Amino acid sequence: MKKLTLLVLLISQFTIFAQDYKFGKVSKEELKEKFHPLDSTADAAYLYRKRRTSYSYINGVGFQLVTEIHERVKIYTKEGFEMATKSVAYYNPDSGETESVSSIKGYSFSLVDGKVVKDKLTKKSIFKEKKNKSYSIKKITMPNIKIGTVIELKYKLISPYTNSIDDLQFQFGIPVKKIDYNIEIPEYFIFNKRSKGFYNVPMKKTAKNGTIGSLNYRIDVFGFEGDNIPALKNDEPFISSIYNYRGGMKFELTQTNFSSLQGSIKTFSNSWEDVSKQIFKSSRFGEELNKKSYYKDDLQSIVGNITSEKEKVAAVFQFVKSKIKWNGNNSKYTEKGVRKAFKERVGNVADINLMLTSMLRSAGLKANPVLVSTRKNGVPLFPTLNGFNYVISMVDFTDGTSVLLDATEPYSLPNILPARTLNWSGRKVTKEGISSWIKLTSTKHAIEDNNLMVKISDDMIVEGLFRTKFINLSALNFRKNNNHIKDESLITKLEERYNIEIDDYKVVNKDKITTPIVRNVKFISEDLIEEINGKIYIEPSLFLTVDKNPFKLVDRKFPVDFATPWKESNRVFISIPQGYKIEQLPKPLAIGLPDNLGVFKYQITQSGNKIRVTSILQFNNGIIAPQYYSALKDFYSQLVKKQTEKIVLIKE
Structure with missing residues (x-):
């Protein structure tokens, strides 16, 4: 009763001195x-x-x-x-x-x-x-x-x-x-x-x-x-x-x-059709698509005698990416206008992607703009002009397939859009005035494939080779985040992140965007294993171990948004040092999320003096709805518990 009285008193006091809101009277x-x-x-x-x-x-x-x-x-x-x-x-x-x-x-x-x-x-x-x-x-x-x-x-x-x-x-x-x-x-x-x-x-x-x-x-x-x-x-x-x-x-x-x-009545965004038509009618959108003369000669030299639809797309897409630099500004409307952007070789999102759409049409392809709301701009759940702040391009092929394109990102590929655009659905707008929803999230997994081979010296120093292959959106993000940075800085970041010393560092296919990017690292470390009372304790995945559950809330009312499906595969090979044998290996684990949303597989095997650790963490949907949060949190708890179990080596 005393506690209740105190609580009421505190609330009443809080109410009393929160009531005077006159400016300057604190x-x-x-x-x-x-x-x-x-x-x-x-x-x-x-x-x-x-x-x-x-x-x-x-x-x-x-x-x-x-x-x-x-x-x-x-x-x-x-x-x-x-x-x-x-x-x-x-x-x-x-x-x-x-x-x-x-x-x-x-x-x-x-x-x-x-x-x-x-x-x-x-x-x-x-x-x-x-x-x-x-x-x-x-x-x-x-x-x-x-x-x-x-x-x-x-x-x-x-x-x-x-x-x-x-x-x-x-x-x-x-x-x-x-x-x-x-x-x-x-x-x-x-x-x-x-x-x-x-x-x-x-x-x-x-x-x-x-x-x-x-x-x-x-x-x-x-x-x-x-x-x-x-x-x-x-x-x-x-x-x-x-x-x-x-x-x-x-x-x-x-x-x-x-x-x-004595004025007029104007009606605005009552439906998605109204929104699309109003945007399309803008002089900084629809009219820009009809301008063609400024690129006529270039287009002829780009396309030439190409007959394949997909080869035409690739050629025009690459030309626009290399010709026009994005100034960092988002908009569904042009800033400079396509002619000026082409001449000055710089423009906003609409300048670049409306130009791309127009060139694709002139090349004989069925191309249309797709209105997008970027991830930071929110999801337009109701008809709204302000809901879209970006535009990309889409080509429908005669075989029934299609491709989404964003020429603002130099490292993007057909159907590999930058993460900022992967926000549920966009709205395709045709020159006939018809609009429809288009799913933006890729069906292709962003892949990070790791191979780690290590041996332990007599003085307990770990030496190893670490090879990572980045594919799809993972490759785009790696190139975007790292290609402009000197190797010395990237080496320092990796050393600090993984607590290792790097002897050699090399990245392959930095600019060959149609192939996976590969990073090779040679390293040593004194901090990856523990020796206690003659026993060696090793976290099987070494510095690739997930040792903390990223999800802390008891309940989460908004979705977990990965942007895209993704997969991380780790293969770790550990050479058992001479004079030691295995006392304990963690048992395998395979767990999944409901409705095939994700899976984690983990296995450790021994062959001779080699220990092989294999793990796969995969999510098949870019967005995990709130009703699955509890299952996801438990999923990660099991994952962390398993990955932090130690391999124990003892002297023979």
Whole structure:
């Protein structure tokens, strides 16, 4: 009973000093708080987060979108200091209408000798950075941060782009004690509202009046109030983007109706067909596909007398990859335009892959663009223009097969797309105006095949040869991550990762992308085995051992996303040192996941003075649904337990 009374008291006190949210009025109780009452592991927390998004009418200009933000953040640890730097992105193209960030105010509050010390944010701590051709950032650094500090910040984001309301975010990587959001939309704008993630805050709808001169109109107000929202941290492995799974609300414009203002009615993304057609009609999409004269001569020399469809694809694909360099920008719309990108030899995703599609069509192939949402952009579950931020190319062959292509990645191959695009399904758009879903995930396993041969010297030093073959997406990723790095740096990384000393290092087929890439390493190590009381203890897979379960959560509500099916095969050959014999070998193990999702096979055998260790870890689906998480976690627990069992050698 005493414990219950204490709990009620704590909750009531928490409620009392969490109620005053007036800007600049932080309480001593908030500053004294040593840890979050409901999440003691939190490095920081939002004590309060308020957002108001509304439409403001300016004579001669029209409506503009105004978003006001007020944040109060408590810092509990040094790791929480990162919350004291805020980056506000806003649309700021080289030409055309721009957004702006204004009315920035902030304070840092700390408790010093029992007194509240208040430090004001100054203009010197506010910086403007150009992110790319389209976006800039206002970077705000709060002053005088300590453990225990509470920071408070307000700002406005003003946008002329009234058709797009930024997503509401209920959940973050830190807990939230209270949110208070209001979205106020004039009757002229009709939005679909879609929940995202796994945490929901109830919506309350009210209305109020607005005026433009003598004209009265209705404003729909959508309110969201939430308390004690748990963090969804970004510390679990194998996830495309944690943002996609944090609770929130999306607003997607479906119609504008200005008929009462002598305007027109416009309908937007009510269906996937509408979305596809609207994108295709854009001058920076469909019209770009029809431009051909700039590559006419080159195409003739590339294709020549080739008659095979697949050889044509290979020739055109390789030409575009080598001709145009990707500038790193994603978009479904061209940035420079295909002609300029071709001339300057650089462009964004759409510049390159729409050009590729056009050239493939001109070569007599049935090629079409495929709209994609990258892994970081989320999965478009409902008809939405903003859901796609990327485009690739697809060719349908006369034999009924097809191939997906992305010429932004120099190491990609037909049907081997870069990981960023492997996000469920894309939307193929044909020149006839028809669209359909296309599965993006490859059926080909990303393969890493390891061979490790070692011998143990009399003074217990391990000498060995380590050969790894990378195939499919594994090869693409290896080339992309390593081909530009000097061997000396790669050797250092491997030595640190595996606790070995490398005597020789060589990579074969670095640029022959149609063949597997092979890495050969000659090494020695004093740290791979243990000698205790005359016995030798060896982890059978040596430095290839999986010794920790990557899955820590009791329950996981979002999928495990490997991006693609994958397979890792290990073969380890250990020469038994002279004068020793085997006392103990781990027993074999074969386990599987439900519905043929994955398998682990492990076996150790002896032949003469050789020990052979064989293991295969294979997943047949790139995405493991949440209902299989418990089975996957147990699967890895068994795997770790088995791989960490020791071979024991004793003296003869």
